[in-house]
Amino acid sequence: MKSFSEPARELFHRIRQNAILVGLFSLVWFILRTGTKPSRVVYPCQRVAAANTYMWITVCVLPFLLAVPKEISAKINKKKFIIIVLVAIVAGSAVLFGLNEIGKQPRYGLKVTEKLAKFQPSSSIFVMNGTSGNDEGVDELINLMGERGLLFYKSSETGKNKGSTGLIASNDVIIIKINSQWDERGGTNTDLVKALIQAIVNHPDGFKGEIIVADNGQAQFGPTNRGGSLNYSRNNAEDTSQSVQKVIDSFAGSYNVSTYLWDTITTKRVNEYSEGDIDDGYVVNTTANPRTRIMVSYPKFKTKFDTYVSFKRGIWNPQTQTYDSERLKVINVPVLKSHGGYGVTACVKHYMGVVSDKLTVQLGYRTHNTVGLGGMGTEMVETRFPTLNILDAIWVNAVPNAGPPTSFDDATRVNVIAASTDPVALDYWASKYILLQVAKLKGYSARALTTMDPNYTVPGYFGYWLRASMQEISRVGYQTTADEDYMNIYIGDLQTLQMRTQQN
Numbered sequence: 001m002k003s004f005s006e007p008a009r010e011l012f013h014r015i016r017q018n019a020i021l022v023g024l025f026s027l028v029w030f031i032l033r034t035g036t037k038p039s040r041v042v043y044p045c046q047r048v049a050a051a052n053t054y055m056w057i058t059v060c061v062l063p064f065l066l067a068v069p070k071e072i073s074a075k076i077n078k079k080k081f082i083i084i085v086l087v088a089i090v091a092g093s094a095v096l097f098g099l100n101e102i103g104k105q106p107r108y109g110l111k112v113t114e115k116l117a118k119f120q121p122s123s124s125i126f127v128m129n130g131t132s133g134n135d136e137g138v139d140e141l142i143n144l145m146g147e148r149g150l151l152f153y154k155s156s157e158t159g160k161n162k163g164s165t166g167l168i169a170s171n172d173v174i175i176i177k178i179n180s181q182w183d184e185r186g187g188t189n190t191d192l193v194k195a196l197i198q199a200i201v202n203h204p205d206g207f208k209g210e211i212i213v214a215d216n217g218q219a220q221f222g223p224t225n226r227g228g229s230l231n232y233s234r235n236n237a238e239d240t241s242q243s244v245q246k247v248i249d250s251f252a253g254s255y256n257v258s259t260y261l262w263d264t265i266t267t268k269r270v271n272e273y274s275e276g277d278i279d280d281g282y283v284v285n286t287t288a289n290p291r292t293r294i295m296v297s298y299p300k301f302k303t304k305f306d307t308y309v310s311f312k313r314g315i316w317n318p319q320t321q322t323y324d325s326e327r328l329k330v331i332n333v334p335v336l337k338s339h340g341g342y343g344v345t346a347c348v349k350h351y352m353g354v355v356s357d358k359l360t361v362q363l364g365y366r367t368h369n370t371v372g373l374g375g376m377g378t379e380m381v382e383t384r385f386p387t388l389n390i391l392d393a394i395w396v397n398a399v400p401n402a403g404p405p406t407s408f409d410d411a412t413r414v415n416v417i418a419a420s421t422d423p424v425a426l427d428y429w430a431s432k433y434i435l436l437q438v439a440k441l442k443g444y445s446a447r448a449l450t451t452m453d454p455n456y457t458v459p460g461y462f463g464y465w466l467r468a469s470m471q472e473i474s475r476v477g478y479q480t481t482a483d484e485d486y487m488n489i490y491i492g493d494l495q496t497l498q499m500r501t502q503q504n
Helices: 005-017 019-034 038-042 044-066 078-097 099-103 137-147 190-201 244-249 349-353 357-362 367-373 375-382 423-441 446-452 462-475 494-503
Strands: 123-129 173-177 210-215 256-261 281-284 297-302 308-310 314-317 322-324 328-332 335-339 343-345 388-397 412-420 487-493
Touching: 123 137, 123 423, 137 190, 137 412, 137 487, 137 494, 173 190, 173 349, 190 210, 190 244, 190 388, 210 244, 244 256, 281 357, 335 423, 343 349, 343 423, 343 446, 343 462, 349 367, 349 375, 357 367, 367 375, 367 462, 375 462, 388 423, 412 423, 423 446, 423 462, 423 487, 487 494
Parallel strands: 123 487, 173 210, 173 328, 210 256, 328 388, 335 388
Antiparallel strands: 123 412, 281 297, 297 308, 308 314, 314 322, 335 343, 388 412
């Protein structure tokens, strides 16, 4: 006697073997699942449904239309009939082949506007709209900065985007600090990383320095519960197989570009080079900061190209036994997303990838617990303050308390990158005008939105600890603000700029 499940399995098997039913069910599924959110068409299940639908249209529907009896087709205007057939073909083709293009468009058209600060001193934020990372977005962002007086290239010659006040010199050693603890959309966009490296090596004076792409996933958590990786199989990029390591490998032989996963040294405590310790590891200040309770820690390591780097002190010269602090620059490149414990992770929170959480746990002062007291602000100013912050908001996680892991399905495409020398101002603006706005459009409650609201300043919330971090930064003299009246917002749109260039 057959069990109840056996007839069901047999029926399911017959349905699977019936191309007409599979195609019809796929079409129904595609319509219902996509609903009012077109960006869902890039989901794996939607891609399969779309392919089945296209096959159904071309194999079943079109032959049926072409086989309409003559007495019926005679009543149909030939032009109309041809139009019907063409529309069916185009619609089917669009479903199958247009998915990537649909997926490349922003899910929400956020309105961001320019404004000038009412008061001085002010912090400037530069925003580039409409970029996927795999385009001219970084170059146009650098142009926007240059037009407003923030020169990217340091040079003895004055010109476009270059001058004596520029940020990056041709012989600098640059650490590009990314997020690598999470795969999929939880990590920094690798197209953005590649474009940034290309911009650096395109230095008008010729690039003779070194670039290190680095992060500390703390050898814990992450998709494997073992910390970060620079070689994930699923990455935040147009080509999701493009890992950070693949990006670096593309520059091999042409420039001194390498990676360093600080997870590998995060449990090894060392002393500074000047104290006779040449080993890679983490230096820890065992005296906790009296305000934020953080034990400041930072990596020191030798790169693939035999350069000795102290994140705090600079480039160590073994021959002269001296540090060159000026040559070491940090470009902070986080991805904008929600955080289950601290509401938002962006530029300031990103410095958790500089510290050693494990070593400080052993000493009784876990660094992660100090974020809510402003500990990352202390970390920034007592080690090395970022030369520039570039916030990756191409894909964001606007689901309250859901991050920092971010799957492909949970991410929202916004197509924005933004830069500032002030990490607090950039975090404030991006959380209010990108993350919070997307969350509102997704329909989250006012209560849920407080976790990402930079103006909700109750202790324990993002707005509170962002200001606590700001106080630590301003204490030592860096320009920083969480007040919009002290912010300049400059907006560029990549598509508009490209059209203008083509017309010229």
